[in-house]
Amino acid sequence: MDRLREIADRLAEINGVVGVxxxxxxxxxxxxxxxxYDLGLYYRPPLDTAALRLLAAELTGGPVQVTEPGGWGPWVDGGGWLxxxxxxxxxxxRDLDRVRRVWQQCRAGQFEIGTQPGHPLGVYSHAYAGEVALGRVLADLSGELQALQGQTRLYPEPLREALIGNATWEAPxxxxxxxxxAAPGGAF
Structure with missing residues (x-):
């Protein structure tokens, strides 16, 4: 865990990174x-991806591929497999402002299912709130990620109702x- 915190602290020094x-x-x-180990890099644009690539190369000891924001699609925003x-x-x-907007939508009982490469059933927007709620904050110089985590740990009743309502018509x-x-000779 000490090594992870060391890496998280170094990531938090990079321009744009708000917390890890x-x-x-x-x-x-x-x-x-x-x-x-999944490290969520919560950022605000502009994110200094050149500095991320340099740090990744130093930590791995070789050439790396670290994307620009959006490099992996609209919901799994980008990053690197190291x-x-x-x-x-x-x-x-994770674009922190987007995560905050999604959290506000969750509190209002709104969610969406977004298209994302590698996720054939889509990405449920409220997964962002769940990631923050269940994660372990390793670096957070401003305290903003910790504060958001405290909020997301209280599951919003309107979201519960919306998800149940959606399942009641969608499942049947x-x-x-x-x-x-599946009927004999049946086709869509």
Missing amino acids: CLGGSRARGTHSPDSD TIDGHRVDWIY FILAGARKG
Whole structure:
């Protein structure tokens, strides 16, 4: 954990990075020995990706590929898949202002399912709030990420109602379509 904090502190020194949060199974304590480390890099544009690439090359000891924001698509914003000290470490960008907007929508009972390469069922917008709520903040010079985390740990009732309402019509709709396609000679 000391090495992760050291890396997070160095990331937080890069222009545009507001905070760094450990996510995924490592943050929840459900990881296996070969699980990767997911580091959410919460940023505000402009993000100094040249400095990120230099740091990544230093930490990995070789050439790296670190994207520009948007390099991986609209929801998984970009970052880098790295190997540091023999461990897989993913840097995953999160535009902090977008995360805040999504959180406000969640509080109002609004969500969307966005198209994202590599995610055939889409990305549910409220996953952003869940990442902040369940993550472990490693670096946060302004305290802004910690404050947002405190807010997101209270699940909004309007979001719960909206998700249940959506599932009540969507699940039967999907099943009806599946039955139609699975019927003898059936097709969509």
